[in-house]
Amino acid sequence: MLRRPVTTDARAIYTRYSSDTEVTKYVGWPRHQSIEQTKAFLAFSEAEWNRWPAGPYLIERQGDQELLGGTGLAFETPTTAATGYVLAREAWGHGYATESLTRLYALCHPNHEASIHVLEKCGFVLEARLEAFADFPNLGSGQCEDCLRYAQVAGWSQAEG
Numbered sequence: 001m002l003r004r005p006v007t008t009d010a011r012a013i014y015t016r017y018s019s020d021t022e023v024t025k026y027v028g029w030p031r032h033q034s035i036e037q038t039k040a041f042l043a044f045s046e047a048e049w050n051r052w053p054a055g056p057y058l059i060e061r062q063g064d065q066e067l068l069g070g071t072g073l074a075f076e077t078p079t080t081a082a083t084g085y086v087l088a089r090e091a092w093g094h095g096y097a098t099e100s101l102t103r104l105y106a107l108c109h110p111n112h113e114a115s116i117h118v119l120e121k122c123g124f125v126l127e128a129r130l131e132a133f134a135d136f137p138n139l140g141s142g143q144c145e146d147c148l149r150y151a152q153v154a155g156w157s158q159a160e161g
Helices: 007-018 035-051 096-100 113-121
Strands: 056-060 067-077 080-087 105-108 124-134 145-152
Touching (some): 007 080, 035 056, 080 096, 105 113, 113 124, 113 145
Antiparallel strands (some): 056 067, 124 145
16 A cells, blocks of 8 residues: 555654665665654655656555555656665565566666566666666765666557567
8 A cells, every 4th residue: 555654653664674784785875873853854855746747655565554664756847757665674585576666767876686677577668777777875976876767658458468
């Protein structure tokens, strides 16, 4: 299940994934060192939802509503958006990312083999390697890293793939 984040989600987001060194290794935002950073993300999320028709989502398991991670749309223009995801460690390997990634394009660090696999399994196709394109602050290089850009191919379906 996907739902819009609210301020009361701060503690769960922080403890489940945003402060985890392994979970945040390849994300494009700094690992949260405090609950205040998670609250700042929630303020950012609210601003995105107020500006665009969608924004960050939380991923919850159906039934018990356990927080599994996050996904969403990051709008660049009214007609262009990127998507991605982050999952708590306990949610890895259960197919949740495959269910949540179905929109537009996604960026991925070239060394993040698990995400590359998920993107390809979702029907995303490698479109480009973007040199020195994005900062991955948790890798500690201090410089922009290459990114892979995957996109959905119009008309593709899992039955055809």
